[in-house]
Structures are given as structure tokens and as C-alpha cells.
Amino acid sequence: MDNVVKLLFNDGEKLIEAISVSSVFDGGQFWFTEELTFPNDKGGEVDEEPYWTKTEINRLNLKWTDGKFFPNVEELDFDQEIN
Numbered sequence: 001m002d003n004v005v006k007l008l009f010n011d012g013e014k015l016i017e018a019i020s021v022s023s024v025f026d027g028g029q030f031w032f033t034e035e036l037t038f039p040n041d042k043g044g045e046v047d048e049e050p051y052w053t054k055t056e057i058n059r060l061n062l063k064w065t066d067g068k069f070f071p072n073v074e075e076l077d078f079d080q081e082i083n
Contacts, residue, residue: 004020
């Protein structure tokens with residue numbers, strides 16, 4: 001599922017597309033979303049410098065075998081591929 005939201009400003013004569021943000025979902029395997037937070041919004045802040053934040057979410061399906069979870073998350077290196 002793809003979703004695009006466009007933010008329009010009125011300059012007094014016409015509407016101007018200021019920015020567009022996207023959300024993309026693909027069957028739970030891939031997820032990407034952008035969102036805008038303005039200074040007066042909850043969680044917004046007044047900051048003169050723009051900044052970038054990137055968040056990564058990893059999901060791991062665990063199996064309960066012989067009274068414990070497999071794989072053991074305490075032994076995992078989350079930077080490696082898990083087979």
C-alpha cells in the first residue's frame with residue numbers, strides 16, 4: 001500500500017506544493033513512512049537547525065523449545081543475518 005500526502009501553502013494568489021511525504025507498506029515485510037512535525041505540534045520543537053533521524057526496527061520470531069527461547073537473544077549480534 002502506498003500513500004502520499006502533499007502539504008500545500010496559499011501564497012495569496014495560488015496554492016504551492018511545499019512538501020510531500022510518503023508511506024509504503026508491503027505485506028509486513030517492508031515498511032517505510034515519513035511524517036511531518038511542526039513546532040506547535042505535540043512533540044514539536046523550535047529549532048533553527050534542521051536535523052535527520054533514522055530509526056530501524058528489527059523483528060525476530062522466537063521459538064519456545066525445551067523450556068527456553070530459540071535463538072537466545074542474549075547471544076545474538078543484531079548486525080548479522082540470522083538463519
